[in-house]
Amino acid sequence: MTTRTSETGRHTGGLDAHLVVDRGDFRLDLRLAAAPGEVVALLGPNGAGKTTALRALAGLTPLTAGELRLDGRALEEPARRLRIAPEARPVGVVFQDYLLFPHLTALDNVAFGIRCHGVPKAEARALAADILARMGLEAHAGAKPRRLSGGQAQRVALARALAVRPRLLLLDEPLAALDARTRLDVRAGLRRHLAEFEAVAVLVTHDPLDAMVLADRLVVVEDGHVVQDGTPSEVSRRPRTDYIASLVGLNLYQGRAEGHTVRLHSGTAITTADDLHGPAFVAFPPAAVTLHRDRPESSARNAWRAEVTGLESHGDQIRVALTGELPLLADLTTAAVADLGLHPGRTVWATLKAAQTHAYPA
């Protein structure tokens, strides 16, 4: 992460920020850098500080400390009492519930920002009409926001934010307000627009799928801090916190590796295919776990006694939660669950093939 910060940011333009916002019981302390053209997703649970970070980038929430630079220009630096007002920042925002001005048509919503930048009314409206046409919204240019569907409103909001040619585009939960079917279409459209966008885009989401589809890089935020930073595939293959592990559906443990064995802090050892030394994570998918009625005599060296605590359907499988030596999740077919007679409180043996685990340095 630190090497990335020095690679991008200052020299090549783009975003280089150290956001510190103190709000009594909550402190956001987040370093964020992105190159022009890069789409970064801030991913994290509710209350992690993602929206605060977005508001700080837009200038709507002042920084307590740190600094914010965009394309080499300082936008905010409390230590130097420097703070550029939100209206003077080259930043566009797509708000979670869009906040389209209800008394203006879609066209005038998009023209609003252009006019604020000193363009005469007629010209601003012509530019806005072009942008709406490019988004396939020309038929709705004259509609008031309340007559737009969720997907249309989302695109108008994006058009409005892009109309002022921002050097930093911020999107707050861009798909959260949409129903499942619309989401699919809008996600695809948004992905295309973000791919075409030549400056930095930062989007905030708690949905890992949105983050992975839309972003080039994920920055996982928990409790006001960055806990992981990487490409979607890195983050999903090598989660570093329980939150991400559960998001991407992996069992995750932390311990100390000695060759092919990782000894967890609880004392339990997991045999892995990777050869590693020092602090390490072990991750494996729930589908890699097999459950047995009795102690197995198979080749699997990873075998633990466990007690079933819960069962829930998960796609066409049943996800079984287990406690014991190693708390874990296992995915079984419905038939397997019936054969084993699984119910909460039942004791079983869980096995795991070393080849299906993945160990990596902590």
Next chain:
Amino acid sequence: MTTSAPQDGQNLEDERRRRGRGRRTRTGVPLPLLLPALGGFAFLVLPLAALLVRAPWRSLPDQLTSVEVWQALRLSLITATAATAVALVLGVPLAWLLARASFPGRRMVRALVTLPLVLPPVVGGVALLLALGRNGIAGRWLDSAFGITLPFTTAGVVVAEAFVAMPFLVISVEGTLRAADPRYEEAATTLGASRFTAFRRVTLPMIAPGVAAGAVLAWARALGEFGATITFAGNFPGRTQTMPLSVYLALQSDPAAAIALSLVLLAVSVAVLAGLRDRWMGASS
């Protein structure tokens, strides 16, 4: 017998439910509440009914076309409208400040703004004289620097009415602003609008219904203003004698004229109520 028993039970249940429902809706109001309620309603409506009953309907056309009535009505409409304009120009920004800005002593400022709502208007008139009268603390300076004297002029009527009416507008607009989502202003600033532009082009159009309601309320209050006006501006026909003043004066010399004038004001009030019905009555029904 055995088969009909549950049916009977079912019928009884139905019957009980039916009766219970009937009692609640038809005769559900207890007498100790019903009688005072009817009394209160009669108390409010009876005087208005009396006004209609005793109105000199036959001579009404003559009464209403007399020069004095038109003079007073015209003056009332002009001053009430001017006072509303003053209240809008000063009151909307004041309401915005109270709703959106945070500054020390904001609660105190709000309390002072609302004081004229509860202050006896005559006291307001006296206070205005002491402030803006020829020897008042600000009036003396207005007189010597600009040669402006307000008391006992039409402008004085506007000042007195605005003093009494503006708090209504401020409170109404402040309430609307508090209910409006401030994030629209934020959205406007991220698009490059200054806070004033955001207010003018986003907030103001969004709160327009609230501002209109506040303005109507202030206008109605200004139209009926008596105490502060007569104290601060006096009672000169054609110059400061508004409708309420002429009603009061006419009552002593020509009661029929007073009733006719009162009917005009009643009609205006009903019109105001009709104009506001969507806002007030619509919310409850």
